[in-house]
Amino acid sequence: MDRVKLLSPGKINIGLRVWRKREDGYHDIETVFHEVKLFDEIEMEISDEIEFETNSNEIPRGFENLCLKAVRIFFESFGIHSGVRIYLKKRIPVGAGLGGGSSNSAAVLKGLNILFGVGADDDLLSELGSLIGSDVPFFIKGGTAYATGRGEIIEPIEVKVPYKIVIVYPNVKVSTSWVYGNLNLRSHDGEESLKKIVVENIDKPDKLRELVKNDLEDVVFRYHPIVADVKEKLYEIGGGFFTDVGEWFSCFWIF
Known part of the structure; x- marks a missing residue:
């Protein structure tokens, strides 16, 4: 070939x-x-x-x-x-x-x-x-x-994600290195692994919303409140949970 x-x-x-x-x-x-x-x-x-x-x-x-x-x-x-x-x-x-x-x-x-x-x-x-x-x-x-x-x-991992995934791209430029440089680390000692949480609760969006977090959110939201506004709007229209902030900021919302 x-x-x-x-x-x-x-x-x-x-x-x-x-x-x-x-x-x-x-x-x-x-x-x-x-x-x-x-x-x-x-x-x-x-x-x-x-x-x-x-x-x-x-x-x-x-x-x-x-x-x-x-x-x-x-x-x-x-x-x-x-x-x-x-x-x-x-x-x-x-x-x-x-x-x-x-x-x-x-x-x-x-x-x-x-x-x-x-x-x-x-x-x-x-x-x-x-x-x-x-x-x-x-x-x-x-x-x-x-x-x-x-x-x-x-x-x-064998898990079927039973949702539609919406990617919101508001074109807010945030470099990964900058986010990590401004991150306040918090302890995760004693918490269940994300693997266990996702596998056991993949069909329970309310549980995922409670347990699945992104440690980079606080930094991005603090300096770019429009990103927090997007998250709030997505909650208002009835989405399942907000899952990620990306390098230029992409917001992933699972319905």
């Missing part, structure tokens, strides 16, 4: 707990990732050179481009001396906390695995993905997963 086309999904976080700051500057977290039906498209074909094209002017073309980083890591890992042409059609908003960049790089790893017939399994692709970003391993398998560590320790 010399050409492949893949869908690259976004994700939401159902709850997020920040446990502690690590010596490496990252934070240990606990969250549940859930894949959503909002997709970018990636087309790939074997070429003489490494080429990247996209319909978005917000995607970097240099070293920080996660798709090209995935190509470099894959080629170096398997000793491949070739080229590949990548075309990325963006639909997931850039920097929206929906994991679009990580999903794109995971799709590139999977596409290269098919194009060059390497036969790498999901575990190996996840290991390569962890060299790109913390949540890239999740997108290798997708679905729903319990994530710990920096978000790179992934445990798939």
Whole structure:
């Protein structure tokens, strides 16, 4: 096969707990990732050179481009001396906390695995993905997963999310590093794991509203009250529960 086309999904976080700051500057977290039906498209074909094209002017073309980083890591890992042409059609908003960049790089790893017939399994692709970003391993398998560590320790969980998910994107720019830098850590000692809470209460929205929280909310709400207003409005129209704040602020509401 010399050409492949893949869908690259976004994700939401159902709850997020920040446990502690690590010596490496990252934070240990606990969250549940859930894949959503909002997709970018990636087309790939074997070429003489490494080429990247996209319909978005917000995607970097240099070293920080996660798709090209995935190509470099894959080629170096398997000793491949070739080229590949990548075309990325963006639909997931850039920097929206929906994991679009990580999903794109995971799709590139999977596409290269098919194009060059390497036969790498999901575990190996996840290991390569962890060299790109913390949540890239999740997108290798997708679905729903319990994530710990920096978000790179992934445990798939069998749970059906029986709701419609509404993504609100009011275009409020909030960088993840800034939020963590202004976060007041609170103790989660003695609390049940988010995995247990979500699995046991997924069909009980009132219980989820009570038990599932996002530790980043307070910082975002404090500096960007419009985000809190959106949450209040969503409650007023009868939604189930508010689950996430993203990097540019995306608000996920489950009905």
